[in-house]
Amino acid sequence: MTEKRRFQVPSATNQFVKLYPIIAEIVEELELEGNEKFRFAVCVSEAFTNAFYHGNQSDPAKVVELAFTWDQETITVEIADQGRGKVNDINLDTDLSSISPQETSGRGVAIITSFADKVEVNEKDGGGLKVTMIWHRQAKPGPKTSVLTR
Amino acid sequence: MEIRVTEHVDFITLSLKGRLDIASSASLKDDILRHVARGQSKIILNLAQVDFINSSGLGTLVSILKEVRLAKGRLVLSNLASYVQEIFEITQLSNIFEIFASEADAQDVFLQPSARVV
Numbered sequence: 087m088t089e090k091r092r093f094q095v096p097s098a099t100n101q102f103v104k105l106y107p108i109i110a111e112i113v114e115e116l117e118l119e120g121n122e123k124f125r126f127a128v129c130v131s132e133a134f135t136n137a138f139y140h141g142n143q144s145d146p147a148k149v150v151e152l153a154f155t156w157d158q159e160t161i162t163v164e165i166a167d168q169g170r171g172k173v174n175d176i177n178l179d180t181d182l183s184s185i186s187p188q189e190t191s192g193r194g195v196a197i198i199t200s201f202a203d204k205v206e207v208n209e210k211d212g213g214g215l216k217v218t219m220i221w222h223r224q225a226k227p228g229p230k231t232s233v234l235t236r
Numbered sequence: 237m238e239i240r241v242t243e244h245v246d247f248i249t250l251s252l253k254g255r256l257d258i259a260s261s262a263s264l265k266d267d268i269l270r271h272v273a274r275g276q277s278k279i280i281l282n283l284a285q286v287d288f289i290n291s292s293g294l295g296t297l298v299s300i301l302k303e304v305r306l307a308k309g310r311l312v313l314s315n316l317a318s319y320v321q322e323i324f325e326i327t328q329l330s331n332i333f334e335i336f337a338s339e340a341d342a343q344d345v346f347l348q349p350s351a352r353v354v
Contacts, residue, residue, distance in 0.1 A: 106255070106288075135257075190299045193291040194291040
């Protein structure tokens with residue numbers, strides 16, 4: 087059986103903290119624990135932060151949409167903004183090992199691609215970017231994939 | 237984020253509790269830099285009760301580390317939960333931070349005679 091949860095958070099600065107009860111609700115439903123729970127939470131947080139601050143530019147009139155879908159095999163998280171970003175603005179090929187430890191920014195996307203099994207970025211009809219993160223609940227061998235779709 | 241400060245003769249310990257993200261990073265940096273400006277630049281950050289950290293929090297810690305070193309100080313970390321330790325390792329930040337398993341181990345760094353400023 088497939089479960090779905092959808093949320094919208096306005097990009098007003100004082101609304102940012104609404105992310106955390108959402109994450110808490112989902113990780114409880116998914117029964118994630120320990121490092122697995124932390125990795126999932128970090129990925130959602132990174133994508134949400136990018137959508138909130140970079141995509142929507144903290145515009146209170148815009149919302150970040152979060153959609154969580156899961157079944158026994160797969161967890162899918164989609165996070166979408168209403169900004170003007172383009173697919174090429176996000177480099178999914180950046181490896182964490184290529185980022186100097188001295189850097190104070192620029193790790194968010196690389197952390198997502200390190201922790202999620204598959205990551206896609208798409209441009210939405212009407213504007214905005216949607217980041218899709220996928221985890222396979224039963225470990226399967228094979229390379230990770232990152233896909234950019236216009 | 238809650239910050240509890242313990243002042244010792246040779247150093248200070250800041251025990252952090254809560255989330256270290258974009259919302260809490262600025263206040264943490266301001267707080268630490270106020271101590272540095274007062275000459276308290278030997279600092280232990282006890283992360284035992286940090287239950288969440290992301291790239292914003294990591295970037296802020298790097299920025300704080302640079303400021304402390306610029307002030308000829310020393311910043312060390314202690315008591316990282318396993319998930320926090322993991323993100324320090326995959327981001328290679330474990331290469332630039334001094335990380336100790338316990339606060340007692342971190343204190344030894346500042347209590348050694350060679351660490352004292354004469």
